[in-house]
Each structure stands twice: as structure tokens, then as C-alpha cells.
Amino acid sequence: MARGRGRGRGRGAAGTRGRGRAAATRTTTKRQIKKEEEEEEGSPPAKLQREESTNTQLRRAINEAKETKSDTPKKYKCDKYVVGIHPKAVILDDYTCMLNQTNIGDNNNKFYIIQVNKEGKKYMCFTRWGRVGEDGQYNFTHENMDGAISSFKKKFKNKTKNDWDKRGNFVAKAGKYTMIEIGESESEKPYYGLHW
Missing domain, CATH: 1.20.5 (Single alpha-helices involved in coiled-coils or other helix-helix interfaces)
Incomplete structure (x- = not known):
């Protein structure tokens, strides 16, 4: 067996x-x-095919939103003094910037705003400057479109030692203003007052 x-x-x-x-x-x-x-x-x-996780879907949606947001041009608001004097004025293209100069040793904290504004057929180069936290002083120069853009670029060059057309490669220089990124929400609220 x-x-x-x-x-x-x-x-x-x-x-x-x-x-x-x-x-x-x-x-x-x-x-x-x-x-x-x-x-x-x-x-x-x-x-x-596998299902995407919630995080992957969220990341994809955020990236798509950023791409569409960067494709649309920003709409900047005119400075409060421009709106007070010229209520229908708008900023021409993207000719607006806010500059800042800080020197702790000399107790300096200054701003400088430059804009090219258009109201109807009138063009103007607007500047406002002063200490941060104060209204400061302002100036309008009424010109044609090319003159206003030229004044804007010249003033930007004088204050920063950088060219406006090359602002994507902005380099801060000692003793000069630096450029501050301004977004739509950071633009100041309109000011409806009288100025003499």
C-alpha cells in the first residue's frame, strides 16, 4: 500500500x-x-484610466484659472486725485506704476505714482509723490498721446534708472525708487473732492 x-x-x-x-x-x-x-x-x-483625486482636480482648476487670468489685461483704477478732477478718465493701456523709496538711515519712506490718463480726446501724464501715509503733491501735464507716454517713460527712467519697456527685468538701483506691483484690488478708491 x-x-x-x-x-x-x-x-x-x-x-x-x-x-x-x-x-x-x-x-x-x-x-x-x-x-x-x-x-x-x-x-x-x-x-x-483611473479617476483623478480631488487634489489633482483642484490643482488643475487653479492652474487653468491662473492661465485665463494672466491672459486678460488688468484694469487699473485712476488715482483718487485724477478721478476728483477728471471723473471720466481711464488709464491708457498699462501706463501706471507705483514707486517706493525707503532709506531707514535718513528716515525716508517715499512714494511716487506715475500714470497716463485719457479722458475723451485728452491725454495727460499724472504724477503724485510724497511721504508714505500722506497725500503728497500732484501734477498734471496735458499733452497728446505720444507726448504723455513720452513724459511717463522719461519720469520712470529718472526715478528708477530703468526703462519702462524693459520693466520685466527691473533692477533696483541704490538711491533710486523701486517698482511696486499693483493689482486691481490695490488701486485706490476714487476720491470725489474739490481741489483748488
């Missing part, structure tokens, strides 16, 4: 091994056929 059991196990094991090899050979053959078919088609094997 011991022999019978031994043989039975042997046959069973041998039979299983044989079937296992045949099954493995068939699977390998199917894989090879599938691989050959894909190579013939020239397309990569299809990948399983």
Missing part, C-alpha cells in the same frame, strides 16, 4: 506539473501573439 500511495502522488504530481507547463506555455503564447498584434498596429498598449 505504501507503494500505491507513493505512485499515486507521483502520478498526480507529474500530471499536475505537466498540465502546469502546458497552461504556462499557452499563456505565454497568447501574450506573444497579443504583443505581436500590438507591434503590427503600431499603437502603444491601452492604459487603464
